[in-house]
Amino acid sequence: MISKAPSLFDLPFGDAPDLALERQHAAAFDGLLAGVDEAGRGPWAGPVVTAAVILDYDNLPDGLNDSKKLTEAKREALFDQIMTSAHVGIASAPAKTIDRRNIRGATLGAMVRAVKALDVSPRMVLVDGRDVPPGLPQDGQSLIKGDGRCLCIAAASIVAKVLRDRMMVRAEDHFPGYGFAVHKGYGVPRHHDALGQLGPCGLHRYSFKPVRVAAGDDL
Template identity: 90%
Template sequence: MISRAPSLFDLHFGDAPDLALERRHAANFDGLMAGVDEAGRGPWAGPVVTAAVILDYDNVPKGLNDSKKLTEAKREALFDQIMASAHVGIASASAGTIDRRNIRAATLGAMVRAVKALNVSPRMVLVDGRDVPPGLSQDGQSLIKGDGRCLCIAAASIVAKVLRDRMMVRADNHFPGYGFAIHKGYGVPKHQEALSALAPCGLHRYSFKPVRVAAGDDT
């Protein structure tokens, strides 16, 4: 099935999560409504990580919100609760895949794999942002700023963010000197300084201009 956002399935959300409204939407799909989000689209290094989450709307962790609005401690606590109470699928795309396919295509492909990794198949997929990934077997709807408006997308944003942060902390042991454990691969001044001093490593995205320039290719 070609993924789309057909008018028959348009789901309407407000500017903040609403459990009662979302529960009613999910009931239209026998509760099998998945939220999908990513972490790591913008960094210069590391993978992009995606997650798909089907919540149990009778057992929703309190405090779900856009992962960027939560402290690290709160994200970690909610991550454990989500993993214990919801169906979760996870997928990622490496820096090499990002370089070969471009960040948008790599992200959308990983989102499809995250949905396929769920141990139950959703009947509806809600995706943060503007794009519904091509290749879904379900109907999909995109939701701009969905991680702050929809609980299942918020849960996916938390799972993706926590897992990616953990991956970058581990990567710091294999690629010391870049500060991955601190900035997680984002383009902060300390990362730029490390790139200039050390040159890019195998975790860097060479298709991103700051990395190309540091590697000696300023085209």
């Protein structure tokens, strides 16, 4: 159980995860330690994407860190290495699910599905943030800012971020004019202006106020 493993809650908020402590933690669960993270909670459009990763601590990609601290080129390179050296589960929730369940519920549900999508069942799941998703078949721990403190969560953050960015780049072909390939659905001025000119499209989250306003539903 949790008490038998070295605690990761005492990990410092530094520039990179602590490999030695995490390796000990993973060994306590026979290496079956999964990190879970998401990409896309904040955007006005597009899915939220989640990933679960079980790393091979004897074959780690070099430079794993919080995806937000990495360049796009570095994330892409690490993505390929993670996909070939680790067990990876992926799930997403589209805008309609986000509108129906709210962003928190949609994200937590996708996290559970990502863990269940792993081809090897973990014995412990570490989740970035404050919440342990309800419905996990394994024990779980949440870790605030875990993507910068824990390698397996960092790997999950990279997988989720790269996949979501690729999805939004492809979305530009189907929904031109919004700039999805550039801003990935986030609420930047260019996106705000496009919403005003074109109105929402099928990728927009109507539960987010800027989209409701643009649709005339928040008067």
